[in-house]
Structures are given as C-alpha cells and as structure tokens.
Amino acid sequence: MRELMPFLRDLRPECWRLALGTLLLIVSLAASIGLMGLSGWFITATAVAGLTGAYLDIYRPSAGIRFFALARSISRYFERLVHHDAVLRTLARLRGWLFRTLAPLPLARVGRLRRSDLLNRMTADVEALDNLYLRIIGPSLAAVVTLGGTIAVLVLLAGPAGLAVGAVLLAGGILLPLWAWRRGSPHGEAVDRHLPALRGAGVDAVQGLAELRACGAVGRHEQRLMAAADGLAAARARAARLTGAGEGAVGLLAHGALLAALVVGIPLYQAEAISGPLLALVALAALAGGEALTALPGAWQHLGRTRAAARRLLEHADTAADESAAVVDPPPRQALGLALAGVTFRHAAHTPPVLRDGSLTVAPGETVVIHGPSGCGKSTLLDLVAGLIRPDAGTVTLEGVPVHALAEAERFARITYLTQRTELFADSVAGNLRIVDPRADEARMWQALHTVGLDERVRSAPRGLDEWVGEGGGRLSGGEARRLALARLVLTDAPVVLLDEPFRGLDDATAAEVARRLAPWLAERTALIISHDPDSAPPHDRRLPFFELIAPGGE
Template structure:
C-alpha cells in the first residue's frame, strides 16, 4: 500500500489531465450506450410504422451519439496518452535527478545492465500505470452509476440485475485472475530485468566471451532466462484467455437476465414494449467499460514491482550532500590538504591516511605510487564523488565542502585513463566541456591538443561519429580528444588521473607533449604510476598504503634510492648502480 501511495503522489501533479481523460473515457462509453439504446429504440419504433416526425428525436439521437462517440474517443485517446507521456516524463526526470547524486559512490554495487533495466524497463512498465490501473476502474464506476440510474427509471429489478453482473465482471473476475496470477507480475519484472542485464553483459563482454570460448555457456544462460520469461508470458496469456471467456459469459448472462426480467414488465403493462430492445442493448453496451478490468490487478502487481525497484535506488542516501546557498569565490586556485583521512567503509583500511601537502596556484604536483596506494581516491575526493572523514581540502582558502558541486566542478578539468566518448560526433563530444563554444574555439582547442589535422582527415570532419565509447578511434586519439575537451573548458585547476596509462611509449610521449601544453598556467595535479615526464613537475609525492613516504623533485627522489627509485628502475628496466 505504501508503494501505491508513493506512486500516486509521484504522478499527482498531472491529476488534471488524468481526470479530464477519465471523464472523456466515461463520455465515450456513455455515447456508445446512447448510440445502442437510441438505435434499438429507433428500429423498434419504426416497426410500428408511426409518423416520421415521431421518430425524429431518435434519429437525431443516433446521429448525435454516433458523432459524439467518435469525437470523445479521439479526445480521450489524445488526453490519456498526453497524460501518460507527461507522467512518464516526470518519472524519468525524477529517477535521473535522484540517481545523479548517487554516482559513483552508491551505485558501485549495481551492475550496469541492472541499472539500464531499471531506467528503461521498469520506468516503461509504469507508463501503463494510469492507462491500465487507474483509469479503467474510475471509468467503469461512472458508467455503472449512469446506466444503473437509467435502468432504475424503468424498473429497479433491471438495475439490480445489471449491478450484480457488472460487479461480478468488474470485481469477482479480477480477484480470480489475481489469485491465479499472484506473484507472476513480480516474477516477470524480475526475470525481464535479469534478462536485460545478461544481454548487456553479453554485448559488452563479447570480445572476452569469444576469446575464452565461453559463447556456449553465455548462450545457455540467456536461453534459460528467455525460457523462464516466455513461460511466465504463456501463463499470463492463458489467464487472459480464461478471463476473456468469463467476461463474455457474464455479459451474455447479464443481457439475458435483463431481457427475462423486462418481458414480464411488458406483459404486465408496466413497460412499453418499444423500450425492451433499448434497455437490453443499452445495458449490453455498458459492459465495454469493464473489459479492461480483469487484468487490472495483474498490471497493478507489475507496476508496484517496478516501482519498488525504482524506489529501492532512489531511497538510498547520497554519500555527498550538496549544500544550499551560494558558493564562495576562491581567492586563488591553490590546493591545500591537511591531515586528510578517508576510507570507503568503516570496516576497511584507510585508503588515504594523514596526507598533508600544498599545491600553489600554477604549480605542478605529481602523486605516484603502486596500485592501491590511494592515488585515484584523491581524485574522487577532489571532485567530491566521496567526502573525506577527517582533515580538510581547500581551494583558494575555502573548504571544498563550502562549494556547491556544480560550482566546484566548474573550476576543475579532468583527464582520466578511461576517457568516455559518447556515440555522437567529434563536435558534440568536445562541446560537452563548453556547450556555447564557437567554431574557432573548438578548432583552437583541437590544434593545441594536436588532433585538429586528424579530425580534418575524417570523412565528415568534426561531424564524424566516433562510435560507442569512441571505438572508431585509437587510444591516443581518444586521449587527445579528452585533452582538447579540457582545453576548451579552460578551468583553472587540472586533474590528470593516469592520463597516459595503456598507451604505447611513442604515443605516450606524443600525448605527454599535449598534456604539458595543457598544464601551462594551471594548477595541476598529476596522478600516475607511470613516471614519464615527471622531471617537469615542481614536486612529486610518493604514496604507499595511503601515506606519503617520499617527497621532492624527480632528481632528488632518484638520488634518495627509495621507492621512487625502485619504480623508476622497474619501469625503465635499469640495473641499480
């Protein structure tokens, strides 16, 4: 019940359009009832050969209800789908707004395929919440009240007969369907999610699956999930068929019951025989409103299961909370770290343990160390993907936590090892850094990153698509695009996180030249386990297990003969003197 109420509250801002669509749905069915009733009355009346003028009201009624039904049906479809798409848009925006603050800290335990399934399939399931769960019972209730009053005018027994079969069709059959399909909707949502997740993993890992000859095993897993999903769909199809048969039976029983009750009234002179067909066919056409009801509980179960999966994500508290209010203006762009300590979980060791250093504005600081030393954790803390537990980080003499996340990240450019390029054009990927940049700005940034000539050689230049994750480009070209993007952003602080990792030595040297141009005039923090080009750094910090074990310039650290010297020798395959 709690999930249902939360879902209602979520879509409540669009109640006006949903109410309008519901009223139009009622008017559509009511016009159908009116059309059948007046048509039956017209035919029955015409059989008595009265003057044509006596039939004019019925003739006008048939025309009116025939035209109004078409108009109301069109308007009902229009406003119902308009309301549905508005609700769907609201749910998507709501989910993304709740999801964004959770990245990356709170979403590490979720597989990407599972998140895609929740964003696409679960949100898509809620698309039908109004059309298939909320609207049909409301329309049916309004139709029941209207037709009950109409029949009661001619005979209360007729109205009560309609009420019995209407409730049997609208309540008893759906409850029976619910009992037969209990849990099936939830299983379908979960199985569909598992299948989508498996398919995403299969597509993303296609190369590894083929390389290790695991295609058969992966295919069996997909086949098993597909079979389970098809079995659930088959079960629901069978239940739908049974419910349709029951509904048809009850509708026909309702028609015959009203007919059998009305005939004695005609014989007793309490009812004019000309109304007999009108009452029976009018009551029969009113059951159009209950046709969607048998599957309401099934759709409700699916919707609630999908909503619970979405709420399970959105209810997670963000690790980092954005403070309201204006951000301070940094007095400078120096970075100061004092007594910094951080760990990812209370039962885990410190990833960063008591760091102290100062990076003056415009200087270059490199942080090196073996894998797991805490280097990338610093990038996460500087960008406030996580918040540190002890100590402080300040930018321009203001604590990082005093800045809003948007303002803080406006001051910082980042180039990482795994540059993400969207399946879009070169131009669109570059404009992520500065959407309003002009053509000359774009080209100048590409020239400084030494990639302009390559872009010009592409079939469509800057309008060439780079493929998903930029697979049409080499590793070096992707990194140069990342550098061009950072140049275009022109932020005062630059973070480089393993920006040349994975590149061959020649490409690495070429990219490093572009990186050094990018560093000019910027406060630069270089995170790397590669020691190429560090002789240009103003200071180097060597981390081990989250602590600074050595610090100094490149030559000084080599002369000390410590961890930095060992890393240098391993990288360059030198023999110690």
Template sequence: MAERRGVIATLAPWLRLLGRRRGRLAAGAGLMSLALAAALGLLALSGWFITATGLAGLALAAGAALTLDVYVPGGGIRGFAVTRTVARYLERLYNHDTILRLLADLRGRMFAVLAGLDGRSLAQRRASDWLNRLTADIDTLDSLFLRLLAPAAVALLAILALAGFLALWSPAAGLSVASVLGVAWSWLTWGQARLGLAASRRRIAELERLRGRLIEQLQGLAELETYGSLAARRRHLETIEARLYDDQRRLGHFAALGSALAGLAVGLGWLSALWLGALAWQAGALSGPLMVMMPLAVMALSEALAALPMAFTQFGATLAAAERLNALDDARRDAAPQTGTSLPDGALALSLEEVSLRYPGALSPVFDGFSLALAPGERVAVHGVSGSGKSSLAALATGQLVPDAGAVGLGGLPLADIAAQDLADRVACLTQHTELFDDSLAANLRLAAPEAETSRLWAVLATVELADWAQALPRGLDTRVGEGGRRLSGGQARRLALARLLLRGPGLVILDEPFAGLDSALAARIAERLDAWLAGRSVLYLVHERTTQACLPGVCRWQALANGAEPAFAPPPGIFQDGAKH
C-alpha cells in the same frame, strides 16, 4: 532492509511526476471515455432502433396507423459508429505518444538520480542491475497511467453514468446494475491486484536476476567453457526460468479468473436490467424498445472491464518497480550534503588527510592512511600503475566516494559540507572513461555549458585540433557521434571530452591521463594550448608513469601511488565528470 512503504506512499513520487503532464493525461482519458461512450451509445441506440422498427412493422402489418422517424436514429447510429472508430484511433495514438513522453521524463529523472550516487553505491551492484533500473523498471512503470489509472477511472465513471441513465426509466434497474458492476469493478481492481501481488513481485525480481546472470554468462562464456562451469551456469539459468514460468502460469490463471468474473458480472448486469425492464414493461411503465435498449447498453460495458483483470493482476510488478526506483532516490538523498556552504572564488586547495578507503568485498584497501596536499594554483602530478588508486583519488576529490576514515577538504572546507551544485560547478574532472552520448557534437559539448554559443564551441574544438575535422563533416556540429562515441576514433573521443572540459570555469581541474591515445607531437601541441587555460587554477594530474612529464605543463611536484590495491570493479568518478558537470 528498509521498511516497505504503503501503496500510496510508494507511488506518490511517480504520481506527482505524472501530474506534470496532467493536461495531456486528462485529454487522453477524455478520448478513452469518448470511445467508450460511443460504444455504449451505438449498442443501446441500435437495440432501441431495431426493436422499434420491428414493432412498427408488426403494427403496420396489423393495419394500425403508425409513423416512425428512421433518419434521426439511423444518423445517430452512424455517428456513434464513426465516433467510436475515430476516438479509439486518436486515443491510441495520443495516449501512446503521452506514454513515450512520460518514459522520457521517468528516464531523465532516474538518470539524474544515478548520476548523483557516489562511487561506492554504484559499485555495490552490477552494471546490468543499473541498466535494468533505467529500462525494465521504467518500462514497467509506464502501465501506471495507460493500463491502471485511466482504464479503471473510465470504467468506474462509465458504470455510474450508465446506472444513472438506466435509472431515468427504471430506478431499480439502475441500482441493480450499479451494485453488480460496482462490486465487479472493486474485485477487478483491488481484488485482482491483491491476488497477483506476490507472484508479480517475484516475477520482476526473477527477470532482473535472469538478465544479470545471462549477461554475465555471455561476457564470461570463454572462461566458463574453459573451466567446465558452463553446464552448471545453464542449469542455474534454467532454474530461474522455471520459477518465472511458474509465476507466469499462476498470473495467467489469475487473469483468466478475472476475465471470467468480468464476463459473469456483465452477464448478471444485463440479465438483471432485462428482468427489471421486463417487469416495468409488463406494468406499462416502459416501452418495448426501451426495455431492449437497457440490457444491450449494459453489454457494452464489457469493453470497459475486459482490460482490468490482466493489468491489475500485474500490479505487484508496477509496485515493485516503483519501490526499487524509490530506493535509488532515497540513497541519493542520504548521500547528499546536509549543508550548502559555498566554495571561495579562484583556485581551490585540495587536501586528503590520513584517508582510508576499501570497496565492498575487496581483499585489501585502496588507501590506508593516504595524504595529499594541493595548494591553490598548484599543479601536482600523481603517478601509479593500473589499480594503484588514481581513479579512486579522483572520486574522493569530487565527492563521488566518501572515505572510511580520514578527511577530504576542498577550498579550506570539509568536502561533505559543500553544496552539491557548487561542487559540480567548481570542480571539473576528465576521467579515463570518455562519456559521449548518441547525439550531435554540439549537444555533447553543451553538456558542460548548455548556453554556450556556437563560436565558443568552435574555439574549444580548435584548441584540441578538431575544428578542421568538424568543419569538413557534411553536418558540422550537428554530426551525431553514435552511442558511446563509436563513430569517433579513440583519440577523437578523448579530445572531444577535453574540449568539453574547456567550456567549464572550475577552480580545481583533475586530469586523468589527459592525452591517452594521442601521439606525442599532438599531445605536446594541445598541452601548450591547455597551459593558458589552466593558469590560475589548481590542477591534479593522474598518470601511469613519469615518462609523460613532457606533456604535463607546469607540474611543480610529483607524488607516487604504490599500493596497487584498487579493485578492478572500481567505478569511474561520475557519469558526467569528463568535462560535463558531475
């Protein structure tokens, strides 16, 4: 296990990411400060005004001549009340919008990290674990600004500002309030975080474990019921839930303790301000309204401190989420090539020499001394049954997998020495897994070429015979395809992925069952058009059997894969490889 980093080092990458939106974060913290300042002003001015009018009334009843301007403080009270309401509303609206933008930044960053991981790294964890990274862990990190950094900073600023304000009339009261509330602030942040660190860390790990086991149970419900294992699995889930409840109860106790201490600190603060203010009033150094105003102003700070105990008690969860996401980033950097050699122009040669590959936990290797040579401009078809290693071959050729032994070369260079961006630009792969996003047809196509003009999009759709269909749609290229392309048929989704591939300009093209799900006549027509685009490029076809030979234009050589050792959990070659840049 890697050595655990310090708190600052763990959060540093995410703080830098927050820094990209420092303007919005500063504005959000400003609105938070404004709402708190208005609350302080409202309570302080109200206390002063009520006391002043009461004393003025007593003086007038006693026959004294006295004037009191009620309009200015009355207007001030209304102004503070309206400002507090409006500022609080705008702060919630603006900060939550900022958090949604930050979540988009975080998910975009982590999706790029996952896309950069090789297939072996992806195979080491369940799909539910990767989903948990992109959802639960990212959602946990959204508390970094909204519940931790901003409220703590605003509360500390409010304590210092109020202490300075009170010191204008009573330095002793200002110092006392700063000491009491300063110590309370330290405990409510660092102390509560330390107190709940272990339990909140465990809780996020147990939540991941519960999600993964629950998804597995739902997916295998029929098999578990058939073999009589469902009751045991349920007991296992109940055990995890019990541990979760224990930690949740423990964290609830810690948060309740923090809330009680926050209330106690505010009570001690206003009591000390009242006592010292009374002494100053007794000595004639302070008026009665000011004496009442001081403790009431301190009472308003309970709003600033109330949110800290719960947030910082859960700090361990935020820290654990950051550590897990940092580990992904580290894994991508470790897998990245250390040099940046560029590939030659034109068609690329591909070579695999005595390659051996075994997936973690697999009973047998996928490849054991496998070799393949593809000359520049040559078209080779590799065929084999399901599980024979075709997808793994594509993953090796695109750098998504690193062999246990042997060498993989591209364009006469070792694959490990080629710059990642150059490899992504010069190699295009259509995998069996059609990756489409819940966006428009145009957006899914432009994953391969972000600057592609609309006319070019229509041209590649015409190549795969989707142009007439897309033109007949009410929104044309702006039509959304649904999550995973679920609004399309399997054949349409496959052809859309192939059209996306045609927007690329690679030197090596890998086509894994390019015409799967298409009838033979349509496949033959598309293959004829595809032949012109493939001219001058090296092509590696991956198919199940040689009966598809008629639909593979220009094949000059066939090679069989017969080991049948590829495990069922072998990952696809990459998230973006079916036409988009991998």
C-alpha cells in the same frame, strides 16, 4: 499505496487534459451502451409494430442510433488522442526528473546500479506508470460514472430489472479488478525479475562481444541470454493467461447481467409492468455495460508491478536531497591549494581501507605526481579529491573549503578531472569537446587538439571537427580517444587539474610530445597526476609514492 502519491501529484499539470480524456471515455462508453440499448429497443419495437400494426415513429430512434454510433467513434478517437498526449507528457517529465535524481548521486551508489538497471528504470519502470495513469485511474473512474448512470437509468425505466443488472455489474466491477490485482502480483514480480536479467545479458553481449568471441564464450553467453529470455517469456505467458482469464470473466459477467435482466425482466413483461422493447433495451444495455469493465482486470493485474516500479523510481530521490543539502561559499577561481588531512576510506564495510589516515598537501600552482603499484588506491585518491566519493574520516579541502560542501557545479568549475575510464559520447569530435564548453569556438577547439597532438589526425578526417567518433569513441584508437578526452579538459579554465594515467594507450614518443605541449597549461594550474611511471608523466614539481600518503602502519 503511499509510493504512488508523488506520481499522482505529478499529474497536476495535465489535470485538464486527463479530465477531458476521462470525460471523452465516459461519453464513448455511454454511447456504446446507448447504441446497444436503443438498437435492441428499436428492433423489438419495429417487430411489435409489424405484428400488431401499431404506429411507430422510426425517425427519432434511428437518428438516436446514428447519433450514438457517431458519438462513440468520435469520442473514442479524441479520448485516445487527449489521454495519450497527457500521459506521454507526464512520462517525459518523469524521465527528466529521474535523470536529475540520479545524476547528482554519489558515484559509489550509481556504480552499484548496473547500466542495464539504469536503462530499466528509464524505460520499463517509467512506462509501468502509464498503466496507472492510462489504464487504471481514467478507465476505473469512467466505469464508475458510466455504470452508475446506466444503472440509474435502467432502474428508472425498468425498476427491479435495472436493479438486478446493477447488482451483477457492480459486484463484478468491484470483485474482478481486486481478483486480478491479487492474482497478478506474483506474475508481475516474475516479469520484474526476468526483464533486468535479460537486459543485463543483452547489454553485456553487445558491449563485451569482442571479449566473448576472443574467449570462445559466445555460445555460453547465448545460453545465459536464452535462459533469461525463456524466463521472461514464461512469466509473460502466465501474465497473458491471467489477462485472458480476466477478459473472459468480464464477458461472462456481461452475459450474467443480461441473464439477470431477463430472469427479473420476463416476469415483469408478463405482468405487463414493462414493454417488450423496454425489456430488450434493458437486456442489451446490460450486455454492453460489460464494455466499461473489459480493460479493468488487465490493468489492475499490473498494479503490483506499477507499485514496485514507483518504489524503485523513488529509491534515490531522498539521497539526492541529502547530497545537495550542505553547500558553502566556494573559494575564488584562481590557483588553489589542495589538502587531504587524516583521510580514511574503504569502498565497502567488509573491505580493508584503501587509505588510512592519509595526508597530502599540494600548494597552489604545484604539480604533484603520485605513483604506486596497481590496485594500491591511486584512482580512489583522485575520486576523493574530486568529491565523487566521501572520506569515512578526515577532510579533503580546496583552499580550506571541504570539497564535499561545494555545490557540484561550483566544484567542477574549479576541478577538472580526467578519470581512468573516460567516456566519449556517440557524437562528433566537436560535440565531444563542447561538452565542457558549449560556446567553444573552432579556434579554441583546434588549439586544444593541438595541445594533445590530435589536430593533424582530425584535420585529415573527411569532416574535420564534425567527424563522427562512434559509440563510446569506437572509431578512434585507444590512444586517440584518450587524447580527445584530454583535449576536453584543456578547454576548461578550471584552476585544479586531476589526471589519472593521462597517457594510457600512448606510445613513448607521443606521450613525450603531449607532455611537452601540456607543460605551459599545467604550469598555470594546481595539478595532481596519477602515473604508474612517473618518468613519462607530464613535467612536475614533486613526485610521491602512494604509500607515503598513508600513516605508518596504515598499509
């Protein structure tokens, strides 16, 4: 259960709301039991009074019944409000924490997580914890207090009959949740296996629909999707059957408690140790006592899933702490020199190194173009310089300071990086530009768009800078999306620029025009540019084939 501790600690800011919610739940359960017990007593007592003509005060019991009925509804309403409010606040905080944990992870680790896997953590795993907060802790605590109190009152009123009811309810109250937990774990694991598979297939279907259609593979993908959906539906059906069995078992348990009350209570009644109305009160209170347990097997059934979700959520928490551990003083924000010395890097233990003992120096203010065949390792080189991945050996330094030792904010205040697959966000042109500088005014944005030759295109759009670019920039052409991403960089004042195939998707004439406009901006900076065709790259001081970075024999 150690994996749940951080999430229990996370409840601290909500402890008053949760305590109030649990108190309201106790009031609601106690009112339910009181209502049933008192109603049983009252109906029996009026019958006895009718038969015997004995005096009966009907006003106080009927006021009590009205009180319990009202208390039950009102407390239940506010319990839902308070408990859900506390839990939703906690889950919102948890999502923020998860994002902060994942965001600084080394790219290689995030890359290993599928988009659907990340989505799953942000949604299903976080939501699985509401089972812990909302369905296990509060209701279990409320059941213990309510049933403890009820049994104590019944023992006081009816001695052995109360004890018999207590024995049945307590035994069932302990054994049923434990049984559900044990039996539910495999179902939870099955749901956990099938849910990411279904989400993965769904995300692939949406993102790759054009390719699937062009390859005539929609039918085959649909089969994959349906297989995942069927697997999930079957796992959920098994889990639902267990929930149903748990609820049925609680119903039987409540009737077992009623039976115990009658078996022990009737001889007591016959011996005139308790009255008829009291026997009815004990029997019906025993039956209502089951209500305190109704939701428990279903909640405990999912404890295994909740624990697995907690383990997954904590998986990367330690890494984030390690990554932020080594931080040094950053170099000043001026033209900075770059150096790779004896750098070796492989993507995975079983793959050959992309760089072996590679070295490169870029002087402050210099622009260097690296070229080489596809797959030789050019993008990997830029990821290393940007500090997104760490070399296995050797150093990557910015004016003598290892890039890895720089805090991420300091690093990216000095390095701006156009990656090969830039992401545009589902936002306006201005929204996408302001990601680098939220305070950028319109004049600066127009200037940046002019530099990349996109100003006329944006001006002609009906909403100008507020024009929506669509999901992933889907409303722009490939070349326009690339130039918008480039304009984002132009807005920064970082002294080091890394460009990976900056003109991908641009025709020669547009590329030449953008290169001409970029030249003054690049001239003030240190730049490392990757291009498969150095002749069409922006103006540069030096060009180097990628393999010259590798020590002899390294290839």
